[in-house]
Amino acid sequence: MKTLSVGIGCRLHTSADEIETAVRAALGSHTFEQIATVASIGTKADEPGLLEFCARHGFALQVFNREQILAIRVHEPSAAAREHLGVDGVCEPCALLAVAAGRTAHLIARKTVYAGVTVAIASTAPAHSVTTIQQDLP
Numbered sequence: 001m002k003t004l005s006v007g008i009g010c011r012l013h014t015s016a017d018e019i020e021t022a023v024r025a026a027l028g029s030h031t032f033e034q035i036a037t038v039a040s041i042g043t044k045a046d047e048p049g050l051l052e053f054c055a056r057h058g059f060a061l062q063v064f065n066r067e068q069i070l071a072i073r074v075h076e077p078s079a080a081a082r083e084h085l086g087v088d089g090v091c092e093p094c095a096l097l098a099v100a101a102g103r104t105a106h107l108i109a110r111k112t113v114y115a116g117v118t119v120a121i122a123s124t125a126p127a128h129s130v131t132t133i134q135q136d137l138p
Contacts, residue, residue, distance in 0.1 A: 004035045005035075005096075005122045010044065011116045019050060019117055025112060026121055037098045040061065040062075044061075045061070062094075062097075069089075069093040092110065095120040
């Protein structure tokens with residue numbers, strides 16, 4: 001069952017392989033088959049490595065604008081995201097926003113950083129024994 005939303009932040013020219021490695025690390029015991037959507041900030045809509053990663057696995061890339069992202073609280077704001085993009089974070093808010101409207105999002109993996117790629121994972125499934133962060137979306 002596809003219940004996971006993966007939020008991704010990355011530097012310019014990050015390769016699909018680097019993104020895949022970071023996502024695999026953040027997934028832990030979860031699988032790619034559980035991913036319903038991949039999301040990022042709108043400025044990454046044409047990022048070749050991100051697009052290649054999504055195409056490789058048949059994921060649509062969902063993007064959000066700064067205003068949407070700013071509406072979501074970030075546990076640990078990123079100075080780099082603030083300086084370069086004008087937001088406190090990318091991966092956590094995007095993972096939460098990508099959950100279908102009207103559903104409660106549970107952040108099951110906070111921001112994980114791997115070789116300059118940030119990944120966070122949200123779920124629509126009821127929380128199990130995993131420590132989650134619950135945030136109701138507007």
